[in-house]
Amino acid sequence: MPGLAEIVETKELVQTVVFAFIAGVGVTAIFSVAIWGVARFVDLSQEDRPVAATAAAAIATLSLLVVMAAVVIGVIVMTSK
Secondary structure (H helix, E strand, O other), rough: OOOOOOOOHHHHHHHHHHHHHHHHHHHHOOOOOOOOHHHHHHHHHHOOOOOHHHHHHHHHHHHHHHHHHHHHHHHHHHHOO
16 A cells, blocks of 8 residues: 555654663663662771772762763753654
8 A cells, every 4th residue: 555654653663662671771770780889888988998988989980970971861862853
């Protein structure tokens, strides 16, 4: 039936669902690493282990930066289309 308009762009819909799932699970996992890093930092600080506490704080900071970057990229992508 040539001439009929395609109502749903199936390829784009599937891509949107897949990328949203990957982004949702990925950002959540990275944020959980940040929470783990903060909790480890507190525990290690109370145990007087400054080197390990600093490493845990660095992991938490890096994870939070990645999450913030993902949010910024998501906003840029959504506003550019």
